[in-house]
Amino acid sequence: MKELVIISGKGGTGKTSVSAALASLSESTVIADCDVDAADLHLVLSPAVMESGIFESGKLASIDKSKCVSCGRCLELCRFEAVKNNDGIFSIEETSCEGCGVCVHFCPVNAIMFDERKCGEWYISKSRFGTVSHARLFAGAENSGKLVSLVRKKAKEKTSEENKSFIITDGPPGIGCPVIASITGADAVLIVTEPTLSGEHDLERIASLIKHFRIPFFVCVNRFDVNEEITSRVEKKTLELGGIVAGKIPYSKIFTQSQIRALTVMESDCVEIKNIIKNIWEKICHRMMTI
Amino acid sequence: MKIAISINSLDMDDKMDMRFGRAKKFMIYDTETKTNELIDNTQNLNAAQGAGIQSAQNVINTGADAVITGHTGPKAYKLLSESGVKIYHSEEKPVKDVIADFIAGTLKEADSADVEGHWV
Amino acid sequence: MIIAVASGKGGTGKTSVSVSLAKALADSNKKISLLDCDVEEPNAHLLLECREISRSEFNVKIPSLDLSRCTGCGKCAEICEFNCIAIVKKRAVIFPDLCHSCGGCSLVCPEKCIKETDSKTGEILEYNAGIIHLVQGILDIGKAMAPPLIREVKKLAREEIALIDCPPGTSCPMVTAVGGADYVILVTEPTPFGLHDMTLAVETLRKMKMNFYVIINRADSGDDRVEKYCTSENIEVIMRIKESIDAARAYSKGIPLYDALPEFKQYFILNSNKIISRAGEFK
Known part of the structure; x- marks a missing residue:
């Protein structure tokens, strides 16, 4: 079983469109959408949900107003600006609560409840390209990386159950906890970047994170013709950092047009883009089999 | 000598659990008396983080001299080794074979963690 | 006056819009603090000609243990919700990597040996x-905890108008960044991904009881689903920025929308005043 995780550092580089295209090319595959904070892969894969469950993580404090004596101890101790004092009525803002339990422990009248926090839902679905493991984080919930791990774990279970050989994972943007959770233990990472100063800046940050975990990585430059000078700098940087340039994709409206039709670009009639992506996929597969 | 093995069930023919931090249970096996006891570790299955640390604490406090598991992360490794518990990484095998390997001396002591943390 | 610029989806042009609004306001002689709270990938400085005036380390509090006085009572491990503390052989062992800096362990220690x-x-x-x-x-690579740094950056606003460039997404870093703003501008694009991620941001902002408007970037590049959604949800679209390959090329070189095309400059100046007066209404 091999797992390729597709990430981007910066958002909006076309990571999800590329993930969907690669997933459509991979024959024996399970697909994982680990961008749980803004999961979009399902908009192209149109998966039919077969199994689902609630995802709980951490705890949430809440004040029982009937017991609260408005002493303000919780407000004084909370480091996360989660306690609000509205004319002596104390309450906890759910989206700010870190779930540390300090207020619960030190409340002199035991007026603070501490319950499991429901953070999202996970799904196992069927799509035209195979089984999809995906999830939805509830609005404003903490993305600790635990849901990302759950999605990957379920993808792995399905891969062995169905005797598949590959997992294509659409990872989260950024370099924080969810990204770390999405790449640890993966066989290779594909970074989809763009030739802009921001893309270049973020590529260095994400590549040093990947190097920290000693995972082989590929780089694909999307919309490379928007700035060919930066594209060549990105290619050079990739080699310097020990990565492999998987390919370059030109600017094309076909990405948005396919998205609007809920299709991958591989299902469009744009031969040029399709060939480029096919080559990228073959290059990645070839290298991954020798890793 | 007492050894802790990460397990799925008490059945000696069942395969061990390859995970340490998120192992469901530990079997504490006494190589002299050939008896075993069970330590439940399910509270760590759902921990958002730090499962390895808490599992290591559980194991150390049973007085085990060694741990046999599939993989250990850096924090669990540090806590176990600094507390004088030896760590052995085994391939995925039935529990009885793992014990036999240990007694035969064919398991090699791990000299470092072999996986990163972060829930893998 | 605090205005947060956010987007459910990354890459919609949020930073370019934030910088453009800041420049438009500055050109109308308004004093602005632009707060780059996208601490995992801060990029606003790349779009501005700027001179560094100060640099400081950002620290969080982590526990350190005076072992000589630790009795191994386990109260610290008990209060720690993040599993950072183990009690082995009657002493505490702390793993600060996992610490969320809540302060619980040092408060609860009866021997006062955790500082x-x-x-x-x-x-x-x-x-x-x-x-x-x-x-x-800017968050150090390999560190996971963005919110404390975001809170600190927000405290450094010194001008009358603060514009916050928020992290993408709808989870805790975004919530931390938009919190306390007079209103939020959501930057989106007219595509299925853009719409879907925007609806998540709308859901989050409604839960937080915050006021918000929408800016559609590359407004003519996709279809009308974002417009239809905004109409049906009664959300005002305050700016529509058209797609331009020249603007994309300019952005790649670090030039924000404002300086990419003369018509964009006019459009931003016109609308930045509208945006300020809207914030006044909410105050």
Whole structure:
């Protein structure tokens, strides 16, 4: 079983469109959408949900107003600006609560409840390209990386159950906890970047994170013709950092047009883009089999 | 000598659990008396983080001299080794074979963690 | 006056819009603090000609243990919700990597042997870009905890108008960044991904009871689903920025929308005043 995780550092580089295209090319595959904070892969894969469950993580404090004596101890101790004092009525803002339990422990009248926090839902679905493991984080919930791990774990279970050989994972943007959770233990990472100063800046940050975990990585430059000078700098940087340039994709409206039709670009009639992506996929597969 | 093995069930023919931090249970096996006891570790299955640390604490406090598991992360490794518990990484095998390997001396002591943390 | 610029989806042009609004306001002689709270990938400085005026380490508090006085009572491990503390052989062992800096362990220790010490997780830089005051938080690579750094960056707003460039998404870093703003501008694009991610941001902002408007970037590049959604949800679209390959090329070289095309400059100047007066209504 091999797992390729597709990430981007910066958002909006076309990571999800590329993930969907690669997933459509991979024959024996399970697909994982680990961008749980803004999961979009399902908009192209149109998966039919077969199994689902609630995802709980951490705890949430809440004040029982009937017991609260408005002493303000919780407000004084909370480091996360989660306690609000509205004319002596104390309450906890759910989206700010870190779930540390300090207020619960030190409340002199035991007026603070501490319950499991429901953070999202996970799904196992069927799509035209195979089984999809995906999830939805509830609005404003903490993305600790635990849901990302759950999605990957379920993808792995399905891969062995169905005797598949590959997992294509659409990872989260950024370099924080969810990204770390999405790449640890993966066989290779594909970074989809763009030739802009921001893309270049973020590529260095994400590549040093990947190097920290000693995972082989590929780089694909999307919309490379928007700035060919930066594209060549990105290619050079990739080699310097020990990565492999998987390919370059030109600017094309076909990405948005396919998205609007809920299709991958591989299902469009744009031969040029399709060939480029096919080559990228073959290059990645070839290298991954020798890793 | 007492050894802790990460397990799925008490059945000696069942395969061990390859995970340490998120192992469901530990079997504490006494190589002299050939008896075993069970330590439940399910509270760590759902921990958002730090499962390895808490599992290591559980194991150390049973007085085990060694741990046999599939993989250990850096924090669990540090806590176990600094507390004088030896760590052995085994391939995925039935529990009885793992014990036999240990007694035969064919398991090699791990000299470092072999996986990163972060829930893998 | 605090205005947060956010987007459910990354890459919609949020930073370019934030910088453009800041420049438009500066050109109308308004004093602005632009707060780059996208601390995992801060990029606003790349779109401005700016001069660094200060740089400081950002630390969070982590526990440090005086072992000589630790009795191994386990109260610290018990209160720690993040599993950072183990009790082995009658002493506590702390793993500060996992610490969320809640302070619980040091408060609860009966021997008072846990002190909080500083641990670096990032840096804060301040720049002058003309009359724009830019504050940037940058998280160290491999560190996971963005919210404390975001909160600190927000405290450094010194001008009358603060514009916050928020992290993408709808989870805790975004919530931390938009919190306390007079209103939020959501930057989106007219595509299925853009719409879907925007609806998540709308859901989050409604839960937080915040006011918000929408800016559609590359407004003619997709279809009308974002417009239809905004109409049906009664959300005002305050700006529509058209797609331009020249603007994309300019952005790649670090030029924001404002300076990419003369018509964009006019459009931003016109609308930045509208945006300020809207914030006044909410105050």
